[in-house]
Amino acid sequence: MTAGPDGGQARLEASLRTLELTVRRRLDGLLQGNHTGLLPGPGGEPGEARPYQPGDDVRRMDWSVTARTTAPHVRDTVADRELETWAAVDLSRSLDFGTADTDKRHLVLAALTAVAQLTAGGGNRLGAVVSNGAEIVRLPARGGLVHARGLVRRVATTPTAPDGVRGDLGAVLDQLRRPPRRRGLVAVLSDFLGEPVWERSLRALSGRHDLLAIEVVDPRELELPDVGTVVLADPETGRQREVATTPLLRREFAAAASAHRDRVADVLRRCGAAHLTLRTDRDWVADIVRFAVARRHAWAGAGRAPA
Secondary structure (H helix, E strand, O other): OOOOOOOHHHHHHHHHHHHHHHHHHHHOOOOOOOOOOOOOOOOOEEEEEEEOOOOOOHHHEOHHHHHHHOOOEEEEEEOOOOOEEEEEEEOOHHHOOOOOOOOHHHHHHHHHHHHHHHOOOOOOEEEEEEEOOOOEEEEEEEOOHHHHHHHHHHHHOOOOOOOOOOOOHHHHHHHOOOOOOOOOEEEEEEOOOOOOOOHHHHHHHHOOOEEEEEEEEOHHHOOOOOOOEEEEEOOOOOOEEEEEOOHHHHHHHHHHHHHHHHHHHHHHHHOOEEEEEEEOOOOHHHHHHHHHHHHHHHHHHHHOOOO
């Protein structure tokens, strides 16, 4: 979704406005509450110390109280009144692909709009680091609806990288590590194709931020149709290969795709990231709502005192 000549800017603005209204209409009233949304964390301000319980985050261990009492203690945190959210947006060439209701690039933009909607208000701020593989652009974190709309517009008008340019999600994540930022939420939007060389960078962010990984998927990346001979192309390298979609090839392709997605999910889990998958052939707003409600219930359950 990029602006072009001959009314392209007007069409872009109309598309973005429609997208925003779609998200707002279907999310409003469902996820109300302070910082309630895709990842309602416990906050970052230090609170009172209490005895450690199984399942507590060991990163919140209060070692001074533990040493003084000879019993393990953790320090609770009080929710921040303002939330700073950073979106790490991958717009590499592999995102310009879609065989269903939309393409993956548009789905990333839709997910970013939802993140903006779910973290808006109350003095909260939203920023982004965007990469198409050829260049990385940083959009500063600010509050307000006007800024959020402008940020989504800037992401939407990010040009497509030239042929043969590979994305580098790790470099995008490293942009959020230096300089260190106040504790907040980092939402990573990508298709996570290729080797997970970004794991170390994402793990480094987990020590300071809550993490949300939004993976966008097209069904043709999961299985090949029985269409005879086709040409498969890698948009990030330009390599092409003509193959016959035999039953054996289709089984092997599906198995490799499933194994890759399992590996990505495992890496994200090890990094402590909440994982939301959006597909181009599904109702992505409904998937976001289900995910957000499940996260809220999980946090509410974790916050209850044992009977």
